[in-house]
Structures are given as C-alpha cells and as structure tokens.
Amino acid sequence: xEIKNFNKKILPGIPVMRYGKPSAVCYIGSVIRLMEYIGDxxxxxxxxxxxxxxxxxxxxxxxxxxxxxxxxxxxxxxxxAFGYKSEHIISDSINNKSVxxxxxxxxxxRGRPVIGFGITVKMPMSCLIVGYDDNGLYTRSFWPPKGMxxxxxxxxxxxxxxxxxxxxxxxxxxxxxxxxxxxxxxRIIEWAKKFRDYDRVVMADGQEIYINHQAFDRMDxxxxxxxxxxxxxxxGKEMFLKxxxxxxxxxxxxxxxxxxxxLDMEFPGVVNxxxxxxxxxxxxxxxxxxxxxxxxxxxxxxxLKDFSVMSERAMREKVAEYVRLLKEYxxxxxxxx
Numbered sequence: 001x002e003i004k005n006f007n008k009k010i011l012p013g014i015p016v017m018r019y020g021k022p023s024a025v026c027y028i029g030s031v032i033r034l035m036e037y038i039g040d041x042x043x044x045x046x047x048x049x050x051x052x053x054x055x056x057x058x059x060x061x062x063x064x065x066x067x068x069x070x071x072x073x074x075x076x077x078x079x080x081a082f083g084y085k086s087e088h089i090i091s092d093s094i095n096n097k098s099v100x101x102x103x104x105x106x107x108x109x110r111g112r113p114v115i116g117f118g119i120t121v122k123m124p125m126s127c128l129i130v131g132y133d134d135n136g137l138y139t140r141s142f143w144p145p146k147g148m149x150x151x152x153x154x155x156x157x158x159x160x161x162x163x164x165x166x167x168x169x170x171x172x173x174x175x176x177x178x179x180x181x182x183x184x185x186x187r188i189i190e191w192a193k194k195f196r197d198y199d200r201v202v203m204a205d206g207q208e209i210y211i212n213h214q215a216f217d218r219m220d221x222x223x224x225x226x227x228x229x230x231x232x233x234x235x236g237k238e239m240f241l242k243x244x245x246x247x248x249x250x251x252x253x254x255x256x257x258x259x260x261x262x263l264d265m266e267f268p269g270v271v272n273x274x275x276x277x278x279x280x281x282x283x284x285x286x287x288x289x290x291x292x293x294x295x296x297x298x299x300x301x302x303x304l305k306d307f308s309v310m311s312e313r314a315m316r317e318k319v320a321e322y323v324r325l326l327k328e329y330x331x332x333x334x335x336x337x
Contacts, residue, residue, distance in 0.1 A: 005198030009036065010110050010138050016153060017128065017140045024251060026126040026142045028053060030115045031078060033128050034171065037113055040043040042082065045259035050081035050179055052191040054256030055334065059215035061222050061242060062235065063207045066244045068252075070204035071211060073194065075115070075169045076111045081179050081187055085172035091117075091124075097162045105132055107170050115169035120145045120158050124166035124204050130155055137161045167203075179215065181267045188256070189337050198335035216327035218246065223320040224313075232310035241319075242294040247290050250286045253279050253333065278336045282329050285322075296322075 014037055015022075023029040031051070035042045050056040052074050058065045069075045081136065087103075092279040107114045114129040121143045124238035131138035136159040138179055141277050144150050155225045159163070179187050188205050195212045202209045210218045219241075222228060232238070257279040264271040288295035300322050310316055 005335070008131070008133040010155070011108060011111065011113060013037075013129065014113065014130050014140050014155075015175050017142055018150065019142065023157075023247075026067060026137065027055065027074070027115075029277065030126040030140075031130045031186060033172045033210065034113050035082070036292060038111075040172075040174070041081065043259075045255045047078075048255035049188055049259035049263075050184060051078040052194070052228065054259070055188070055191045055195045056252060057195075057212050057330070058202065058209045058214050059219060059245055060207060061219075061228075061237070061240045062208050063209055064125065064241075065209050066248055067117075067204070067214075069117060069122070069126050069167075069169075070202050070209055075167075078169075079171055080175050080176070081184075083174050083176035083178050085175055086167075087170045088284065089168040089170070089194055091166045094162075094165055094167065099104075100131070100162065100168070103168065103170060104129055104137065108132055112171055115171075116161075116165065117168070118164040118166035119161045120156055120295070122164050126201055127156075129168075135159050154320070171271045181263075182270050184263060184268045185267075188260075192337040198333065211333065213327060216323055216330070219323050221322045223316045223323065226313060229311055229313075229316060237310070238307050243292065246286060246323075247289055247292065249326070249330070250282060250289050253282050253330070254289075257283075272337060275333060277334045278329070282326065284328060285329065288330050 014033055017029045018035060022032045028047055030046060032042060032044065032048055053068050056068055056074065060199055077089045104114050104240065108129070108131060116127050116129045116139065117124045118135060119127050119129065120139055120141045125143050127139045127141035127143065129137050129139050135310060138155040138157055141156050144152065151322055159336055164179055198211045200211065202211060257276065260271050260275065279281050283289070285299060286294060287298040296319065300318050303315065303316060
C-alpha cells in the first residue's frame with residue numbers, strides 16, 4: 001500500500017537495482033525502472049540506442065567514467081526520444097536544498113520517481129528516488145548508502161542526500177510519440193555525428209573525463225606513462241583498462257548492435273547494413289567479454305595472461321597499439337552509420 005501523509009510518501013513496488021539487474025549500467029537501469037513504473041517500459045537495447053549511450057565512451061583512469069550520465073547531452077535528450085518532457089538539473093544549479101527537495105516532492109506526489117545523480121554516495125552515480133519524508137529520501141540504487149548492504153531488498157534511505165546530490169532528472173508529461181523506424185535511425189545518426197567530433201572534456205566528481213576519440217587517446221597516453229606502471233596490480237589499473245574501460249565500450253556498442261538488428265528487421269532499408277560488420281569487428285577484437293573479462297592474452301600477446309607483465313614497456317606498447325586499433329574500429333562505426 002502506498003504510504004502518504006503531509007510529510008511522507010513512498011512509491012511502492014519498484015524492484016531492486018544491482019549489477020545486471022536490470023542493467024550493468026546505473027543510468028540505463030534507473031531509466032528502465034522508471035519507465036516500468038509509469039507503465040511505458042523500454043527494452044535495454046532500445047534505450048542504449050536512442051539515449052546515445054550506445055555510441056558514447058567516457059574514460060579516465062581512477063574516475064567515475066563508468067557513469068554515462070556525466071555526458072550532459074545524454075540525460076538532457078533521453079526522454080524526448082520516448083515522447084516525454086523532462087528537466088535535467090545539473091550540480092551547478094543545485095544551490096538550495098529546499099528548492100531541490102520541492103522538485104523531488106512534486107514529482108513523487110504525481111507518482112513519478114526521479115532519477116538522481118549521487119544521492120546515496122559521494123559520486124555522481126545514477127539512482128532512482130522513490131520516496132521522501134521530513135529527513136531524507138528513499139531510493140533504489142546500485143550503490144548503497146554508508147552502513148547499508150548492497151543486496152538489501154528494502155529501499156535505501158539517505159539523510160545526507162543533498163550533500164551527495166550531483167543532479168536530478170525529472171520526467172514530466174508525455175507530449176509526443178516514441179521514436180521508431182526512420183526517425184529512430186535519424187536520432188542514432190545524430191548521436192554518431194556528435195560523438196565522432198566530440199571535443200569537450202566533461203567534469204565529474206572534480207575530475208576531467210574524456211569522451212570517445214579523446215578517451216582512446218588518453219588511455220594510450222596512460223599506457224605509455226612509465227611512472228604509472230611500476231606496479232600494474234595496484235590502484236585498480238586492470239579494472240580501469242578492462243571492466244571500466246574497454247569492456248564497457250564493447251557493451252555499449254553491442255547493445256546498439258542488438259537494437260539495429262531489430263530495427264532492420266522491422267523497417268527494412270532503414271539501417272545502413274555495413275554498420276553491422278563495423279560493430280562486429282569490435283566484438284571480435286574483445287575476447288572474453290562474455291565472462292566480464294578482456295582476454296589480453298588472446299587479443300594482444302599470450303604473455304598477458306599475467307597482468308603483472310604490464311610493467312614492461314614493450315608489452316604496454318602492444319596494448320596501446322591495440323587501443324589505437326579499437327579507436328579506428330569505433331571511428332568506422334560512427335561514420336558507417
């Protein structure tokens with residue numbers, strides 16, 4: 001039963017969010033849960049494709065680069081692809097707790113969850129705000145507040161939400177139709193044009209995050225910086241090269257690929273078919289993705305079965321060459337669309 005009085009309201013029945021449920025990507029998972037709740041569900045691959053996530057690649061070592069919503073155009077343009085008005089409030093505009101809370105309250109009172117950035121942790125990770133009371137906010141989140149277990153089935157509760165808040169995305173009325181057919185493909189082409197020429201550096205959590213071609217270039221520089229690689233097994237280097245780097249890049253493109261296959265089947269002639277081959281080259285170049293690993297020993301050199309050999313510059317030069325090849329493959333996707 002919905003809980004509501006003057007100072008409290010909680011939207012019931014919103015399922016948990018955790019890695020892979022319903023997505024491996026916080027922002028995508030949050031949007032999926034919101035759309036489910038308002039009765040207008042969206043498939044994961046469709047959301048990747050139309051929101052721009054399927055063509056993005058934010059990256060920087062030791063950063064929150066796995067949070068795709070840090071690219072402002074993505075939350076700004078996601079919901080108009082599905083026919084909804086929305087308001088994207090960035091951290092620079094959040095300077096009044098009462099005003100911020102009132103926007104959340106109004107949306108919850110209308111029966112609409114709010115996508116929050118941060119809220120449960122001091123990083124701009126996407127979550128879903130599902131309720132409020134006088135002292136805090138109730139959420140579904142991949143990232144639990146301090147002191148709460150990640151696998152908790154209950155809603156998370158945060159009293160320090162405002163101190164953690166990096167932005168909000170509030171969904172309004174439906175005023176148009178969901179993009180389909182040629183209109184959907186046109187939107188994807190628009191994203192391709194934006195990301196192949198993206199020359200901005202995005203600020204998130206006080207750090208500069210690089211996007212697409214700049215991300216590959218920065219990864220290349222990082223690999224060839226001898227001072228960073230004296231001990232490859234420290235500070236999460238393998239994770240930022242693989243899970244928070246090239247594996248996510250492959251995941252974004254794979255979801256786009258899945259949607260384009262469906263679009264081509266339903267609307268023959270809309271998709272430029274060579275793009276399938278272009279995306280397939282990326283998947284074939286990233287072995288091990290199905291195990292959430294990147295098998296560098298197959299993709300680059302057999303010696304890389306042991307990540308510690310990355311201390312050798314000659315080995316890192318091979319990996320950097322591999323990164324440059326993936327950059328070329330991705331550039332081909334952006335242009336072939």
